[in-house]
Amino acid sequence: MIIDTYDPGALHEAFGIDMSSVDGIGVGTGWGRVAPGRSSDSHHHDETEFFVIVAGRGEIEADGERYPAEPGTVALFEPFESHVLTNTGDTDLVFLTQYWRDADRAVASAGSGRRADFGERPVFVFSTPPTPNGDLHLGHLSGPYLGADVFVRFQRMNGTRAWHLTGSDDYQSYVVAAAGRDGRTPAETAAHYSAEIARTLRAMDITLDQYTVTDTAEGYREGLQAFFSRLVASGGVRVEEHDALFDAATGRYLYEVDVRGLCPGCGSGTSGNICEECGEPNVVVDLGEPASGVSDAAPRRAPAARWSLPLHAYGDRVAAHHRLGRVPARLRELGDRLFRRDRLDIPVSHPSDWGVPPAEDGVDDQVIWVWPEMSYGFLHGIQSLGSRVGEEWRAADPRRDWKIVHFFGYDNSFYHGVLYPVLYELAYPDWAPDIDYHVNEFYTLEGSKFSTSRRHAIWGKEILTPDSVDAVRYFLSHTRPEGRRTDFTRAAYESALDDTLIGTWQRWLNDLGERIVKHHDGTAPDAGNWTPEHTAFLARLGSRLDAAAGALRSDGFSLNQAAAVLDGIVEDAVRFSEQEGRLAQVPGWEAETRTATALELAAARLLAHAAAPVMPRFAGRLAAALGMPEPTAWPRTVELLAPGSAVALADAVFFRPSGAAGAPASGASPVLPWLVEVMRGALQLPDGEAFEDRPLTDLAMSSLQAVTVQYRILDELDVDVAVEELMGATDVAALAALVEERAEPAAVAALEEGGAA
Secondary structure, X not given: OOOOOOOHHHOEEEOOEEEEEOOOOOOEEEEEEEOOOOEOOOEOOOOEEXXXXXXXXXXXXXXXXXXXXXXXXXXEEOOOOOEEEEEOOOOOEEEEEEEEOOHHHHHHHHOOOOOOOOOOOOEEEEEOOOOXXXXXXXXXXXXXXXXXXXXXHHHHHOOOOEEEEEEEOOOOHHHHHHHHHHOOOHHHHHHXXXXXXXXXXXXXXXXXXXXXXXXXXXXXXXXXXXXXXXXXXXXXXXXXXXXXXXXOOOOOEOOHHHEEEEOOOOOOEEEOOEOOOOOOEOOOXXXXXXXXXXXXXXXXXXXXXXXXXXXXHHHHHHHHHHOOOOOOHHXXXXXXXXXXOOOOEEEOEEEOOOOOOOOOOOOOOEEEOHHHHXXXXXXXXXXXXXXXXXXXXXXXXXXXXXXXXXXXXXXXXXXXXXXXXXXXXXXXXXXXXXXXXXXXXXXXEOOEEOEOOOOEOOEHHHHOOOXXXXXXXXXXXXXXXXXXXXXXXXXXXXXXXXXXXXXXHHXXXXXXXXXXXXXXXXXXXXXXXXXXXXXXHHHXXXXXXXXXXXXXOOOOOOHHHHHHHHHXXXXXXXXXXXXXXXXOOOOOOHHHHHXXXXXXXXXXXXXXXXXXXXXXXXXXXXXXXXXXXXXXXXXXXXXXXXXXXXXXXXXXXXXXXXXHOOOOOOOOOOHHHHHHHHHHHHHOOOOXXXXXXXXXXXXXXXXXXXXXHHHHHHHHHOOOOOHHHHXXXXXXXXXXXXXXXXXXXXXXXXXXXXXXX
């Protein structure tokens, strides 16, 4: 017999609370105490564990869901299920815990789709807002944008309330440099390239639920200033004087694009403030061999007062944040590396006239640095989305049930994974943001980095057409730089298109269709007699379905693996067809041949569903050719195609050789012709006068005329464009892109067909 009594004197610190062990039980057993106002550390382990609450009151949080904890409560946690116990009362919360290893249960939990579900929580999936200093090339598209799009499509097929958000990161210093190059103002440059970026994303079939244009978004400037004021009020951000670099010839303050040197961390060549190679930040004065981008004179060093954050003081808090969600080892290692430094004082404002100045009077002629600004921009995007979908989401009051998922390139890791969690804690100390991170490496072109400035790139609009978009999405999924750098070559893309998508996928589907026409009058046959090979193939398809779900789920998300699974489905079907085809014309085996054909159709049906997040147009066309609706729900099992379904695979064309594809995407908005006529009528402009590319300021639009245009847009497309946004658009084409981004696809389609919805 073993008797053990709770003894406060035997407790020691563990998991952020106080624990003691009970020996001899046969499984791990212990007492725990959570002091008032305290919480245990969030953690995951392979053991099954349960708590029995014996005193006090509190809350149990498991995988984002919260439950009351009071005497008599028993809670069992499956392996890998995150859990936190919080004391919400004014006396100690005491509990007994037991835990043990069960290998079968751990493996089942690791493979469980339910464990990776987000439940009823809203899921906000962000792809890094692109810098509007140029259009998007395949290097951009292969990373955050394709990844976030596929992620959201899969989540929605599984019933999750998920949205894809991004925007135009207008206040980048790189926009100022591009404006000087293009002979425009920064605002004009940002608006122009923002519209081009939005068109390229649409050409890539990347659907956005929120596209925030930071320079014109209603309430953005005021909200950002209020967020910054919270940082100042926390005491964590304050004005400090540290050395900075200045151009010796002009006196211009140097940072980001205007200065280059050697990274103090890894020694690679880098611009100011961040190193793309190792991911570490710099403060410019620590660059080796610095060179100004403004003149040939060697930069001079001088003190400068800026709003600053002593980031080195928050290492433990960042580490705790990294234990909460999905944080790749690459990102955790970066954080560990950074916090080995004795000090890391990060300026969060810089001298500039392009951006949003702080509301405080601490320094003059400075703006909030665009990278800290982005942390607020994500919250503003959630608020803007909420206003359109009927949710009371507020940037100033982030909720604990929000699930945030970030997709970004490794060069942005410091900002997303280290800086932003600290800023959120300072601004909202009662909010513990639950964030998953998905990081991609650099995608190179023919062995060298994609480069906008050197024009070493394949632009999205160069290669994307309605006929090629799925082939491009497939190839980028296969070669996306996950965990390592990968390379795009034209030859490899053409080979994948010609040999795999056309030569294997389409050839098999066409051949299957021809056999169904020949032997079953163009309709799906019912299965007949089953052989062991048939049941083995069905089981194989079931394994492929599990593998596809595992590759697209939040915990194991990998487009490389998802594309490989799609190939695997087709390869299995082709091999099965070749083997079973030997009996197709042999008398006496008709029932078995029908089963084999029905199983091939099951493989095609599975391919349509599994491809839907990655290749939505192909999936829709394949579903239609199988006589079934477009896949909108993720299958729970492999199913045979309904007998008697009309099958139109024989002549179906899913992919075309590059030379046979349609014209490249022009980027012209289908909203544009309609909006031109609306504005022509409102402004009483003569017929035949072209004004699409003229600045709206040149058209002398009055506020009354602006309200008229605003009403037409709202009445016919159900898009609410603020008058300030309308008046602030650079030209009619940019305004049309903005309207189309917010409009429902059905409304835009109605315009293309000749009238508003």
